[in-house]
Amino acid sequence: MADLVFIAVAIMTIGSAIVALESRELVYGAIALAISMLGIAGFFLILDSPFVAMFQITVYVGAVAVLVIFTVMLVRTQALFSTIEDKKRKLAGIIFMLIFIGGIGSLFLLSGINNPTFGNFQGSAIDFTAIGKEMVTYYAPALIVLALTLAGSVIGALALARREDIEQQNERTY
Amino acid sequence: MSELIDFLIVSLVLVAIGIYGLVVKRNAIRMLFSIEIIANAANLNLIAFSRNLPNAQGQVFALFSIAIAAAEVAVGLGIIIIAYRLYKEIDVEEFRSMRG
Numbered sequence: 001m002a003d004l005v006f007i008a009v010a011i012m013t014i015g016s017a018i019v020a021l022e023s024r025e026l027v028y029g030a031i032a033l034a035i036s037m038l039g040i041a042g043f044f045l046i047l048d049s050p051f052v053a054m055f056q057i058t059v060y061v062g063a064v065a066v067l068v069i070f071t072v073m074l075v076r077t078q079a080l081f082s083t084i085e086d087k088k089r090k091l092a093g094i095i096f097m098l099i100f101i102g103g104i105g106s107l108f109l110l111s112g113i114n115n116p117t118f119g120n121f122q123g124s125a126i127d128f129t130a131i132g133k134e135m136v137t138y139y140a141p142a143l144i145v146l147a148l149t150l151a152g153s154v155i156g157a158l159a160l161a162r163r164e165d166i167e168q169q170n171e172r173t174y
Numbered sequence: 175m176s177e178l179i180d181f182l183i184v185s186l187v188l189v190a191i192g193i194y195g196l197v198v199k200r201n202a203i204r205m206l207f208s209i210e211i212i213a214n215a216a217n218l219n220l221i222a223f224s225r226n227l228p229n230a231q232g233q234v235f236a237l238f239s240i241a242i243a244a245a246e247v248a249v250g251l252g253i254i255i256i257a258y259r260l261y262k263e264i265d266v267e268e269f270r271s272m273r274g
Contacts, residue, residue, distance in 0.1 A: 093198035153245035160252035
């Protein structure tokens with residue numbers, strides 16, 4: 001039963017990741033990316049970490065997807081349609097992807113990760129109070145630096161997207 | 175019940191799709207999508223190993239990683255918008271000269 005859910009979520013995640021890159025219109029790609037992130041949140045739920053899953057849904061499906069969709073709306077529609085791609089480059093990319101999956105995948109299957117004594121999930125799931133405890137004690141400096149990074153990047157993004165020509169116009173009218 | 179290797183294979187496929195997108199696509203927003211897919215595959219690995227050991231630190235790292243990725247998307251989309259304003263184009267082939 002759990003395997004059935006796993007396979008369904010895996011198909012949803014990987015399929016919508018492919019759609020996100022290959023869809024003709026960028027808006028559909030953005031929506032497919034949000035669905036793929038939702039699938040990752042589903043994996044987190046299967047892995048007994050509901051707190052990270054909720055965080056993932058809030059940040060990716062909530063914030064990032066809306067940000068991407070607004071950016072797509074701000075960009076001219078003609079630029080959104082995929083331009084003619086180099087067929088040779090696309091073919092080389094697909095071949096490289098398959099070789100990558102085959103090589104690293106066979107490495108995974110041959111290595112000790114595949115060993116049932118290691119690969120099976122043992123012990124009980126982690127309580128999310130443990131995450132909170134770790135975050136405010138040992139990782140408290142990292143949390144503060146992270147908060148400063150987030151504030152800095154948001155201010156930087158606002159400064160980047162500022163339109164100076166409109167500001168100068170407004171100043172002239174006053 | 176699913177095992178660790180299943181999650182690693184899914185994460186590997188996601189990384190491969192992301193690398194394919196970075197190599198082939200020439201649309202700046204789609205390249206940002208690829209980076210997001212790769213970052214999410216890394217998060218999936220962190221959580222899978224955190225459940226396998228079991229150890230809470232993997233989940234803490236995943237939370238930090240998600241927050242950093244959100245900051246990166248904000249800055250990346252800001253850069254894309256300003257590049258679109260300068261070049262009227264979001265094809266990275268057109269961004270070769272970095273003049274303002």
